[in-house]
Amino acid sequence: MTRALALLAFAALLPLALQGCGEDVRTVQLDFVDRDPNAFSCVDAAGERLLNRARDARASVVVDFLRTPLRFCQVTETIRQCRDPGCPALPELRRCYDVVAEGPLESDLDVLRAVEASLRSSGEPVLLDAPDESVIVRATVTTQTCAAVEEGAPLGADQLLACALSCPVDLGQYEGVLDLDLPTTLESCTIQEVAVCAFLDRLPPE
Amino acid sequence: MSRSAGPAAFALAAFALALGAAPLYAQEGEGAERAPVTLVVVGDAEEAVLGAARESELPITLRVAPAPARDVAPRAPRPRPALSAARDAYVNADFEACLAALGSPDAVTDALGEGGPGARDAAARLAFWRVACHGAAGDGPAAERAAERMATLRLPIPADAALATPDLERLLADAYERVSARPPAALRVEASTPGRVQVDALESCAVPCERALPPGEHVLRFEADGAVPEARLAQAPGALRFEPAPAPPGLAARQWAARAARGDLESTASVALLARAVRARNLVFVLGEREREAVHLRGALAVDGEVASRAARRGPAEEATEALLRELLVRGEVLAPEPPLWRRPGFWVGILAAAAVAAGVTVGVLHEPPTRTEVTF
Incomplete structure (x- = not known):
């Protein structure tokens, strides 16, 4: 009879115990769109590659999450919405990574891959528990150090190297690879387009 | 992506429960x-x-x-060498040898007490030759006593009487007449177990019973299923109780x-x-x-x-x-009757276990574990 009671207790407590064990984990993997030209191919007004601003192949990648009510990936609509009513960055979710692009960097694609490899080498997730919100993920590449960024220094336009955006996603539902790219109207993106991307959360209303 | 195995874990738990409960049922029959x-x-x-x-x-x-053998051979009459020896001695006029061959007077009642086929005839012949040998030996009183005992036991006159003298026939006739003239006496028989009693190998009754008999000594043989047969002498009037040994x-x-x-x-x-x-x-x-x-x-x-x-x-x-x-x-109450289903412990253990498992499975199916989103490069 003791054994029977133990069995009953086990049966009764098992569901409760298992309650605490179960957890679903969704993974969203950020991925720079791998093509040539790409978000790292932008040039300044003089036609100089922005990547030339970086010395010793060092840079920082600032990842922001911009709150947006949008559900569709449409550039002009995104910009219009971010002007009004706005798509504010969630400051507590900002992450900054110091990266070193290693290896042969003969093309912008090589740079993109080197930066991505440097980001992934740490193995640390960007967010362990993302909010259940619709956001646009932005990765801004700058010559400013992470230390400066984390002290609150605003990003300078003359220090931008590249910028990429995701489509609006609901982090409460989305799962899988999330492409980061910089929509551009020309073959190579320009500093204006990089700036719009980098300051999307601070665009003035028209 | 990794998923928590909620329902699968509950199914496994149910399986484990079923496995765990199985010995409970098995033990119910083994303990008795x-x-x-x-x-x-x-x-x-x-x-x-x-x-x-x-x-x-x-x-x-x-x-x-195995069942005991059922082909029982009928009991054959027991040979009585004493009778032929006594008759030979009588014919040779050796009456002492005749009486010696017949043995003690109890041989007559012993023969009646043995029961079985031929017991009464044997007893009659033993009694007759005792009367004849005593008479021929000139012992009139002993012959009369033997004749009266023969008459009291209501033994038939055997065919051997053809060898006897007319005096002997007269002696026997007188004895039977005297005995029959006496009023019958009651003999009551009881026993510790149901059975039948045979009186003088002549008549029987189911005990307890009472028989009216010639006054004097009689042979009673008690027989009952599961008991050892027992033969005893009893005086009429009187009573006798048998307490036979188990067979x-x-x-x-x-x-x-x-x-x-x-x-x-x-x-x-x-x-x-x-x-x-x-x-x-x-x-x-x-x-x-x-x-x-x-x-x-x-x-x-x-x-x-x-x-x-x-x-x-x-x-x-x-x-x-x-x-x-x-x-x-x-x-026959050798085995306890199977208790109704609801009175068996296993039933309630099963019910409660099933309820617990059902609750677990329900929780497992309905429960949505907390979900978090991890963002990574």
Whole structure:
């Protein structure tokens, strides 16, 4: 009879115990769109590659999450919405990574891959528990150090190297690879387009 | 992506519970003491019934015993060499040798007490030759006493009397006349067990009974199933009580065989005798007859020599045998009856376990584990 009671207790407590064990984990993997030209191919007004601003192949990648009510990936609509009513960055979710692009960097694609490899080498997730919100993920590449960024220094336009955006996603539902790219109207993106991307959360209303 | 295995874990838990609960049910039957039961089967379905009984899952320790042989040879009259020796001595006028050959006067009552065929004739001849030898030897009083005893026992005058003298015939006739002239006397017989008593190997009655007999000494032989026969002398008027010893297995087997030879296999007395014959505290006797593909079984259970239950079944041998044995043993209180389902501990354990598992599965199915989103490069 003791054994029977133990069995009953086990049966009764098992569901409760298992309650605490179960957890679903969704993974969203950020991925720079791998093509040539790409978000790292932008040039300044003089036609100089922005990547030339970086010395010793060092840079920082600032990842922001911009709150947006949008559900569709449409550039002009995104910009219009971010002007009004706005798509504010969630400051507590900002992450900054110091990266070193290693290896042969003969093309912008090589740079993109080197930066991505440097980001992934740490193995640390960007967010362990993302909010259940619709956001646009932005990765801004700058010559400013992470230390400066984390002290609150605003990003300078003359220090931008590249910028990429995701489509609006609901982090409460989305799962899988999330492409980061910089929509551009020309073959190579320009500093204006990089700036719009980098300051999307601070665009003035028209 | 990794998913928590909620429902699968609950299913596994249910499986584990089922595995864990199985020994509980198995233990229910194993804990009880297994009663020893002896099985005797007769009839043309004997093999089928024995086979089924051996495969039975009843909680008993089964012993199969063969039925005692039923072809009992009738008892032949016992030869009496003393009679021929006494007659030879009488013819040779050696009356002392005649009396010596006949032995003590008790030989007459001993012969009556033996019972069986020819006992009364033998006793009559022994008594007659004693009268004849005493008379021929010139011992008139002894001859008269022997003749009166012969008359009191109501023994017939044997054919040997043709060899006797007219004086002897007269002596016997006078003795029978004197005895018959006396008013009869009552002799009451009782016993510690039901049975029959035979008086002077001439008449019998079921005890307790009372007989009116010629006054004097008589031979009473008591016989009962399951008891050792006993012969004693009794005076009329008077009373006598028998307290026979229980029959040993061999005698019980012969008594059962005698009944079986008369077609009495299933009576209470017959089953009780069989239980004693095969030394069974719990005896199941089954009379099995084949009926096409099925069997027809009639059975009785004797516990401590008393028939405790009877039952009958018809059907396939395995099912009918199992059912018959179960019914006999339960009704005879050798086996405890199966408690109703709701009174079995296993039932409630099963119900509660099933409820717990159902609750667990329900929770497992309905429960949505917390979800988090991890963002990574």
